Amino acid sequence: MDALYTAVATATHGRDGRAVLSDGSLDLQLATPKELGGSGKGNNxxxxxxxxxxxxxxxxxxxxxxxxxxxxxxxxxxxxxxxxxxxxxxxxxxxxxxxxxxxxxxxxxxxxxxxxxxxxxxxxxxxxxxxxxxxxx
Structure with missing residues (x-):
């Protein structure tokens, strides 16, 4: 494949951490869904x-x-x-x-x-x- 665009995201602490795009346009708090035993207080x-x-x-x-x-x-x-x-x-x-x-x-x-x-x-x-x-x- 000849890449036309590459998105770069870094996640820390897995499902209960953060995900950040390299260009700074997105910085999300992550949380395990309640249905899987987590707090559900973030995206997954x-x-x-x-x-x-x-x-x-x-x-x-x-x-x-x-x-x-x-x-x-x-x-x-x-x-x-x-x-x-x-x-x-x-x-x-x-x-x-x-x-x-x-x-x-x-x-x-x-x-x-x-x-x-x-x-x-x-x-x-x-x-x-x-x-x-x-x-x-």
Whole structure:
């Protein structure tokens, strides 16, 4: 891969620490979710992954829409990232909920969502490793 951009983040003290971007634009207090026995008084990696995947997929959907001559700028993508026990460790699962503009018919919209799933870098990164369910609402 020929890198076009590299983001750099540093985390200290794991799930109960801080995550800071190298350019200083983001400095987050991290906390383990209450559901996993933590305080829940901060953000966690699953939330950050959900936000990043949703934003990236929405951009990929915009690309596939433009290529097809269809305006998908009002589409929304909601990412849900779950963590749970898997084998001897932990694993992730993702649900992406896509709300397309009412002007786009279901068949065409579904095709564009499928195409976006093929070009989205996050989808490509997790394919074969993390189950991803796509729901077009």
């Amino acid at each position: 990696p699953e939330q950050l992954f959900a936000a990043g995947y949703a934003a990236c997929f929405a951009s990929a959907l915009g690309v596939t829409g433009r290529q097809a001559g269809i305006d998908l700028s009002s589409a929304t993508v909601t990412g849900e990232v779950s963590i749970g026990k898997q084998g001897g460790g932990f694993g992730l699962a993702v649900v992406l909920r896509i709300a397309l503009p009412s002007s786009v018919d279901r068949g065409t919209g579904g095709d564009l969502v499928d195409q976006a799933h093929q070009v989205c870098p996050y989808s490509n990164a997790v394919r074969g490793n993390v189950p991803v369910q796509i729901v077009v609402e």
